[in-house]
Amino acid sequence: MTVAWRPNGLESLRESLNFLLSNRIPRRFATRLMGWFSHIESPFLARISIAIWRRFSDLDLADARIDRFSSLHACFTRELKPGARPIDDDPRVMTSPCDGIVIACGPIEEGRLMQVKGSSYRLGDLVMNPELVGRYRGGQYVTLRLTPSMYHRFHAPYDCTVEHVSYIPGDTWNVNPPALKRIPGLYCRNERAVIRLVLEGSKEIVTLVAVAAILVAGIRLRFLDLLMNSFNRGAIELPCHASLGKGEEMGWFEHGSTIIMLAPRGASLAAGICEGVKIRLGRPLMQLQPISRGE
Numbered sequence: 307m308t309v310a311w312r313p314n315g316l317e318s319l320r321e322s323l324n325f326l327l328s329n330r331i332p333r334r335f336a337t338r339l340m341g342w343f344s345h346i347e348s349p350f351l352a353r354i355s356i357a358i359w360r361r362f363s364d365l366d367l368a369d370a371r372i373d374r375f376s377s378l379h380a381c382f383t384r385e386l387k388p389g390a391r392p393i394d395d396d397p398r399v400m401t402s403p404c405d406g407i408v409i410a411c412g413p414i415e416e417g418r419l420m421q422v423k424g425s426s427y428r429l430g431d432l433v434m435n436p437e438l439v440g441r442y443r444g445g446q447y448v449t450l451r452l453t454p455s456m457y458h459r460f461h462a463p464y465d466c467t468v469e470h471v472s473y474i475p476g477d478t479w480n481v482n483p484p485a486l487k488r489i490p491g492l493y494c495r496n497e498r499a500v501i502r503l504v505l506e507g508s509k510e511i512v513t514l515v516a517v518a519a520i521l522v523a524g525i526r527l528r529f530l531d532l533l534m535n536s537f538n539r540g541a542i543e544l545p546c547h548a549s550l551g552k553g554e555e556m557g558w559f560e561h562g563s564t565i566i567m568l569a570p571r572g573a574s575l576a577a578g579i580c581e582g583v584k585i586r587l588g589r590p591l592m593q594l595q596p597i598s599r600g601e
Contacts, residue, residue, distance in 0.1 A: 334478060336520060336521060337478050337520055337521055337523050340521040340561075341521075341523075341524070341560070343378070344377060344378040344379040344382060345377055345378075345379045346377055346378075347376050347377050348376075348377070349374065349375070349376055351377075351378075352375045352376060352377050352378055352380070352381065353375075355378045356375065356378065356381055359378075359381075359455070363453075363454065363455040364455050365455040366455070367381070367384070369386050369387055369390040369391075369457075370384045370385070370386065370387070371384065371385040371386055371387050371388075372384070372385075379560070382458055382560065382561055383458055383459070383558050383559075383560065384457070384458075385459065386457060386459075391405075391553075391586055391587040391588045392588055393461075393552055393553030393587075393588040394588060394589060394590050395552070396590070398593060398594050399576065399590045399591075399592070399593060399594070400463040400464045400512065400567075400569065400573070400590075400591055400592040400593075400594060401461075401463050401464070401552065401553065401587070401588050401589060401590060401591055402450065402463070402585045402586065402587055402588065402589050402590075402591040403450075403460045403461050403462065403463045403514060403556070403565055403567065403587065403591075404450060404452055404456075404457070404459070404460040404461065404565055404587050405452065405456045405457045405585070405586050405587050406450030406451055406452050406456065406564075406565065406584075406585060407450065407451045407453065407582070407583070407584050407585075408448060408449070408450060408579060408580065408581055408582060408583045408584075408585060409422070409449040409450070409451045409483075409486070409564070409581065410422065410447075410448075410449045410581060411446075411447065411448040411449065411575055411579055411580065411581065412446070412447070412575070413444065413445070413446055414429060414442050414443065414444065414445045414446065414447055414568070417429050417430060417439055417443065419432070419447050419449070419566070421486055421490075421491070421492060421493065422483070422486045422487055425486075425487075425490060427490070427491040427492075427493065427494055428491075428494070429442060429568075431491060431494040432493055432494050432498075432500075432515060432566070433472075433500050433513065433515065433568075434472070434474055434500070434541075435472070435500070438500075438502075438511075438513060438568075441511060441570055442513075442568050442569070442570060442571075443571070444571040445568060445569050445570045445571050445572075445573060446568075446569045446573045446574060446575060446592060447566060447567065447568050447569070448566070448567045448575070448579065448591060448592070449493075449564060449565075449566045450564065450565045450566075450567070450585070451481060451482075451562075451563075451564050452559065452562040452563055452564065452565070453562050454521075454561060454562040455562070456562055457587065458558050458559045458560075458561065458562060459555055459556075459557070459558040459559075460514070460516065460555075460556050460557060460558065460559075460565055460587075461553050461554060461555050461556055461587055461588070462503070462550040462551065462552055462553060462554050462555075462556055463503075463512065463514075463552070463567065463591065463592075464503070464505050464506070464512065464552050464594075465505070465506035465507075465550070465551055465552050466503040466504060466505050466506055466512070466549075466550055466552075467503070467504045467506070467547060467548065467549050467550070468501060468502070468503055468527075468529065468546055468547070468548040468550065468556070469502050469503070469504050469511075469545070469546065469547065470501075470502045470543070470544065470545050470546065471499055471500065471501050471502070471527065471530065471543075471544040471546060472499070472500040472541065472542070472543055472544070473497075473498075473499050473525075473534045473541060473542040473544070474497065474498050474499075474500065474541055475497050475540060475541060476494075476495055476496045476497040476498065477495045477496050477497070478496060478497065478518065478519055478520045478521075478523045479492050479495060479496055479519065479520065480519055480520050481493070481496070481517060481519045481563055481564045493515070493517050493564065493566065496517050496518060496519060497517075497518045497523065497525075497534070497535065498515055498516060498517045498518065498525075499515070499516045499525045499527070499534055500513060500514075500515050501513065501514045501515070501516065501527070501556070503550075505594075510570055510594075511570065512567065512568065512569050512570075513567075513568040514556075514565055514566070514567055514568075515565065515566040515567075515568070516557075516559070516563070516564075516565055517563055517564040517565070517566065518534075518535065518559065518560075518561075518563050519561065519562070519563040519564070520561075521561050523535055523560060523561065523563075524559070524560035524561075525557065525558075525559060525560070526557045526558050526559075526560070527556060527557035528555060528556065528557050529546060529548035529556075529557075530544060530546065532544075533560075535560070553587075553588055567591065567592070569592050572594070572595040573592045573593065573594055573595070574592065574593045575591075575592060575593070576589075576590035576591055576592055576593055577590070579591060579592075
């Protein structure tokens, strides 16, 4: 399904230019080039690059653990000061795994999720696993976009054990609103990691789908010694057993991108969660029914 798009003055012109500049280029070449440039170890070059970045974005480094960076990549993947993101400790709540903007959210109906208003995609095309499709029938989802200037690490939404990770290779389309409006099933086309979490005290499985994008595309999980990116050949299945506490770091994107959180039937959106809301790591994202903790 595609979205009917009509020009609407200056805003539409900007969107069209943004789409052309960030997508109608050799995406893999641009990603490889930016990856090389961002890893150059030069504090001077990093300062200049960050200063330019700040002029064209809302980059805020006030809560970064360090204030001087040896490379642009070190700034992209920065850590936070201790206590910068308090984690809600209510056992009925799953927290946001990252800083982000809610792009879409709601019930998973007929195995489909919304990409943007008027455009949906099949859950099966996203996770490539029929068992997971069945598990989330009637469940809930939230799509969180991490803009390039945001904190790029993501964390466990609940006390859990990571039982399996599937890496699915793909493209590196930009995941910003202009691209989401124009590219049907974009998340299903991009490279991504499907991360299955078993919640502590229950058999409930929550899945995080980390979707990479253009420019320094790649996903790192701190419990797996592997950079998952578009230069890997073929899908990779990675059974694992990593125990994480609520709010504990799971990994990071090499650049801003998207996390789609899938929860089974019985979960509900936390108060105030709706399209367009900006949320921070550790704040309530979904409410669990009491039985989810087990008895």
